[in-house]
Amino acid sequence: MSGDWPLWEVFVRSRRGLSHSHAGSLHAPDAQMALRNARDLFTRRGEGVSIWVVPAAAITASSPDEKDPFFEPAADKVYRHPTFYEIPEGVQHL
Amino acid sequence: MSGEPTEPGALATTTGAGVTPGTTAWAAVALADDALVLSHRLGEWVGHAPALEEEVALANIALDLLGQARFLYSLAGDEDELAYLREERAFRNAQLVERPNGDFASTIVRQLFFSTYQELLYQELAAAEPAGELGALAAKAVKEVAYHRDHATQWTLRLGDGTPESHRRTQEALDGLWRYTGELFDPLEGLAIRTDTLRQPWLASVTEVVTRATLTMPEGTERISWAAGGGRQGVHTEPFGRMLAEMQHLHRAHPGASW
Numbered sequence: 001m002s003g004d005w006p007l008w009e010v011f012v013r014s015r016r017g018l019s020h021s022h023a024g025s026l027h028a029p030d031a032q033m034a035l036r037n038a039r040d041l042f043t044r045r046g047e048g049v050s051i052w053v054v055p056a057a058a059i060t061a062s063s064p065d066e067k068d069p070f071f072e073p074a075a076d077k078v079y080r081h082p083t084f085y086e087i088p089e090g091v092q093h094l
Numbered sequence: 095m096s097g098e099p100t101e102p103g104a105l106a107t108t109t110g111a112g113v114t115p116g117t118t119a120w121a122a123v124a125l126a127d128d129a130l131v132l133s134h135r136l137g138e139w140v141g142h143a144p145a146l147e148e149e150v151a152l153a154n155i156a157l158d159l160l161g162q163a164r165f166l167y168s169l170a171g172d173e174d175e176l177a178y179l180r181e182e183r184a185f186r187n188a189q190l191v192e193r194p195n196g197d198f199a200s201t202i203v204r205q206l207f208f209s210t211y212q213e214l215l216y217q218e219l220a221a222a223e224p225a226g227e228l229g230a231l232a233a234k235a236v237k238e239v240a241y242h243r244d245h246a247t248q249w250t251l252r253l254g255d256g257t258p259e260s261h262r263r264t265q266e267a268l269d270g271l272w273r274y275t276g277e278l279f280d281p282l283e284g285l286a287i288r289t290d291t292l293r294q295p296w297l298a299s300v301t302e303v304v305t306r307a308t309l310t311m312p313e314g315t316e317r318i319s320w321a322a323g324g325g326r327q328g329v330h331t332e333p334f335g336r337m338l339a340e341m342q343h344l345h346r347a348h349p350g351a352s353w
Contacts, residue, residue, distance in 0.1 A: 005145065026147050033248060049309040087352050 007056035008034040010041075012048040020052050028053075112171075117172050118228060119170035121284030124326060125215075125228075126166030127187035128224035130177055131161035131334075132208060135195055144198055151245060155205070158238040165231050182328075182335050189318070189325040190332040191272035196267065199253050199260065210299050211237045211278045214217035214292045220280035222286040229286075247303050254307025261308065268304065269312045276316035277324040 005027040013022035023042040028034035034053040043051065062070055074080070113119045136156035143149030167173040190208055195201045216239055219225075221234035253260040279293040304311050323329045344351060 027145060029252065030193060033252070034249065036245060037151065040151045041147065044154060 005029050008038070008053045009056050009059060010034075010038040011052040011054070013050040014039075014040055014047055015049055020050065023047075025056060031055075116283045118226060118284050118286075121282050122169040122228060123176065124186040124282055126163045126170075126176070127185045127325075128191050128208070128212070129159040129166065130163035131187045131337070132191035132204075133157070133163060134337060135191065135193075135204075136201070138195055139201065146328040153202075155242050156247065158235075158242065162238075163237050166228075169227055172175065174345065174350075178342045182330055182338055183333075185325070185330065185338070186327060187325050187329055188274070188277050189329075189331050189334075190271065190278065191336060192325065192330060192335075193271060193274060194333045196270075198249075199263040200267040202246050202249040202253060203264060203271055205242060206250050206300065206303065207271060207275050207278075209239055209243040209246055209274075211296055213243050214286075214295055214299075215289065218287045218292065218342070219285075226286065250303050250309075251307045254304070254309040258310070262331065264307070266307050268309060269314070272312035272314060272316055273318050277326065279320075280324065280326055282326065301312075324349055 006029075007025055008031075009025050010023045012023040013020045023038075026034065026037050026041055028037045031053060035051055038051050038053055042048065070072055113123055124338040134158040136152045136159070137298045139152045142150060143152055164173050165179070167176045171175060190204060193200075193204060195204075213236060215233035218230050220236055222229055225233070250264065277292050279296070282289055298339070301311055318324065
């Protein structure tokens with residue numbers, strides 16, 4: 001039966017101030033039931049204070065085939081890292 | 095969890111474990127029996143539920159109820175003795191919770207009827223003065239039960255307003271289980287609150303869900319037709335004996351067995 005149900009991706013925020021992280025996926029007939037299934041599957045040990053569910057079909061993902069043009073050019077561009085600056089004294093959280 | 099086996103049959107009375115009628119412990123055992131028996135019924139879905147996600151949901155509800163039962167039994171005596179060594183007639187759960195799972199619609203309607211009742215009951219117990227141990231449990235468990243009711247509500251809406259087949263099955267479940275609902279509001283000795291006053295809000299809440307689900311409220315009596323008494327008097331329906339045998343056989347074959 002769950003084979004007929006669409007797939008949902010579940011994002012859980014573990015506590016206030018943090019952002020939602022991907023926790024897993026599940027099947028559910030609609031969004032409201034997906035939220036409830038997510039509560040039962042991913043927050044039963046107190047893992048979360050907020051849940052998002054997103055239809056898996058609504059997510060556009062980068063493809064493994066595009067990995068090189070997408071990500072490799074960034075590997076040798078060290079000047080994009082902020083390592084060429086003198087950090088003024090007294091700045092603690094940079 | 096005592097490892098001391100009790101003589102089988104020693105608790106085979108309607109009082110059970112020497113708990114005195116009219117005490118808080120007396121009421122606690124009846125409420126615990128409701129929770130334990132429904133927990134076991136829901137547990138029977140594990141391995142058989144229509145979807146893996148739903149199986150986890152039902153098992154979660156079962157475990158919540160089991161936790162409530164354990165606390166309530168501990169107010170009256172030894173949990174294992176009360177759960178595993180009493181005979182059928184010593185159980186005082188309402189007959190609604192012992193009804194077989196049937197199809198999924200039947201399980202959901204049973205849950206809607208029971209969780210709506212249990213939420214109202216726990217709300218009242220939590221607000222009663224003095225709250226006592228029952229009030230403390232109720233205040234904590236009412237949040238669990240609110241979720242159980244929501245789960246049953248969501249499914250009732252989808253089954254009732256789903257396909258012609260799911261609509262038909264859910265209506266049959268409503269009509270078939272209706273006769274077991276009246277007993278929930280019978281007086282329960284030892285309770286600090288009145289249970290008959292819960293019926294109006296219960297009816298309003300259930301009617302709202304049933305109507306929204308495009309289903310029809312049953313019109314027949316909310317009572318079983320025979321007058322021998324109900325589950326609260328230790329009178330049970332026929333499938334209960336088989337359920338109890340399955341639930342108790344391990345402990346009776348291996349007294350004091352533990353994981």
